[in-house]
Amino acid sequence: MIKLESIYKNYNIGEHNESEVLKNISFLVKENDFTILRGPSGSGKSTILSIIGGLIKPTKGEVFVDGKSIAKLPDKFASLVRQEKIGFIFQKFNLIHELNTIDNITIPLLPGKLSRLEIEKRAEEILDDLSILNKKNVLVKKLSGGEQQRVAIARALINRPKIILADEPTANLDKKLSLSFIQIIKELKQKGITILLASHDPLFSELKCVDNFIDIQHGEIK
Amino acid sequence: MSVLLIPEVIILFIEDFLLLVFNTIAVVIAYRIQKDFNINNTSSKQYSLEKQTYLASYIIKFSLYLKIASILFFVFTLDKLSTIIPGAMCAVGVTASSDYGIYLLLFKILNIYLFGFWLLLNKNDMNDESYPYTIIKFKYFLFVYVFFLFEMTLQYLYFFDINPQELVSCCGTVFYEATTSVVGQLTNIPNEISLPIFYIVFLLLIITTIKKYVLLNGILNLLFLVIGIITLISFFGTYVYELPTHRCPFCLLQSDYYYAGYAFYTFIILGTFFGIANAFIKTTVGLSLNYCKFSLLFNSMYILAVTIYPIRFYIINGVWL
Numbered sequence: 001m002i003k004l005e006s007i008y009k010n011y012n013i014g015e016h017n018e019s020e021v022l023k024n025i026s027f028l029v030k031e032n033d034f035t036i037l038r039g040p041s042g043s044g045k046s047t048i049l050s051i052i053g054g055l056i057k058p059t060k061g062e063v064f065v066d067g068k069s070i071a072k073l074p075d076k077f078a079s080l081v082r083q084e085k086i087g088f089i090f091q092k093f094n095l096i097h098e099l100n101t102i103d104n105i106t107i108p109l110l111p112g113k114l115s116r117l118e119i120e121k122r123a124e125e126i127l128d129d130l131s132i133l134n135k136k137n138v139l140v141k142k143l144s145g146g147e148q149q150r151v152a153i154a155r156a157l158i159n160r161p162k163i164i165l166a167d168e169p170t171a172n173l174d175k176k177l178s179l180s181f182i183q184i185i186k187e188l189k190q191k192g193i194t195i196l197l198a199s200h201d202p203l204f205s206e207l208k209c210v211d212n213f214i215d216i217q218h219g220e221i222k
Numbered sequence: 223m224s225v226l227l228i229p230e231v232i233i234l235f236i237e238d239f240l241l242l243v244f245n246t247i248a249v250v251i252a253y254r255i256q257k258d259f260n261i262n263n264t265s266s267k268q269y270s271l272e273k274q275t276y277l278a279s280y281i282i283k284f285s286l287y288l289k290i291a292s293i294l295f296f297v298f299t300l301d302k303l304s305t306i307i308p309g310a311m312c313a314v315g316v317t318a319s320s321d322y323g324i325y326l327l328l329f330k331i332l333n334i335y336l337f338g339f340w341l342l343l344n345k346n347d348m349n350d351e352s353y354p355y356t357i358i359k360f361k362y363f364l365f366v367y368v369f370f371l372f373e374m375t376l377q378y379l380y381f382f383d384i385n386p387q388e389l390v391s392c393c394g395t396v397f398y399e400a401t402t403s404v405v406g407q408l409t410n411i412p413n414e415i416s417l418p419i420f421y422i423v424f425l426l427l428i429i430t431t432i433k434k435y436v437l438l439n440g441i442l443n444l445l446f447l448v449i450g451i452i453t454l455i456s457f458f459g460t461y462v463y464e465l466p467t468h469r470c471p472f473c474l475l476q477s478d479y480y481y482a483g484y485a486f487y488t489f490i491i492l493g494t495f496f497g498i499a500n501a502f503i504k505t506t507v508g509l510s511l512n513y514c515k516f517s518l519l520f521n522s523m524y525i526l527a528v529t530i531y532p533i534r535f536y537i538i539n540g541v542w543l
Contacts, residue, residue: 011266012266013264013265013266014265057264057269058264059264060264072261072262072264073351074261074272074351074353075269075272075273075276076276076348077351
């Protein structure tokens, strides 16, 4: 489902402050696997997720998402792959605070072919599954941290992705909300979604539903 | 009094200025892209260039749309100026009131084609994941920009050159049989020669479309454009006006003739555009666009639209003009 082959990533290439953040990263995530990328802050976990999500390109190496090579795909086409196959949950949720819950969730589908009515129906179903349907018209800045994260999850699910990428999703949550998030992730796995999650939260290390752990340190797999 | 203070002329100058600003931004970006763009490169410079290709593409697309609107507005302005320039009965007289007029009009039409070719190239480039035509399309834009500057300069020279106190010729004189101007002489090719050429070229267009002779089809489209306009002025137009001495390419656009000229020019420009674009892009970048059928469709619509006037006239009156 996700395959990385000898990925290198350098920033500021050719400049005095050039830095190598990923070195020879290769791994495979199979369909419906729940994989955790573990490692301390600054080890390169977010960069890996960004490369898989087509947000940035690797300096060297190949990335396959659902069989499609995306390493050198122009932004326009990478966005299409992301729109069709990937849901992204960010550490700081990256919600638009001036919009309400349902508008935040439906944004990824707006350039698509679905009617506004279909999009809202789909959004309401997801909000219902995540138990925040009653907050659909509330501005997200008025929601609690846990609720904001559910909105972020709902936004990641709105395009019915095959893959969920989550970057430090529990970093801003207390333990109770983190456990609640883990419960949601377990349910997503049961629905057949492939999950790749980057975290240094020890909570995830204890989980039995995780299929694979990948440890990253200083940009390399340990 | 100078024509420079006419509101429509001021609008044309403002529009020119806006296009100059936008296209100059696009040409700077185009220069950078054609110099450094490499789809296989993963440097931050390449990311930046990739984003800039989107920006430049939107600017050029916007320029084309503005230019299409602008050419219609230009003709409208010429028509309006005909009310203040002595001797001018329509846009033809105003065009002929300066030596630059006819060249300006030709450059305006030429540039619509050149910008259009760029857009077709861009569309095919952006739909391919490897962006195979990015460098060539921006090199081509550097070339188109020069034509754009020519057109803009001509427009300034033209409006500065018009003297509203000077008597000019009307369309009846410009295209009169005894005229010595190149355009006048072209439109005075006898109908017995120009009409068979017109229909034979169309027949050849059908054959080359069926046989998929792209290059030949492009050349024939160019010929069809020229002979199409000549016969429109010298023959078909007279049936629209129902007056054998009225030879004018612009009066057709007026409400008196139900704006028939807009349909004629739309059909022939679209038809020949797709045909010439097909050949041009095939020859320059080796890309087969398969637009010959569109070309034939619009050219056929043009043939039908212009042919119907003399036939209708003959059916009603029993004679030819």
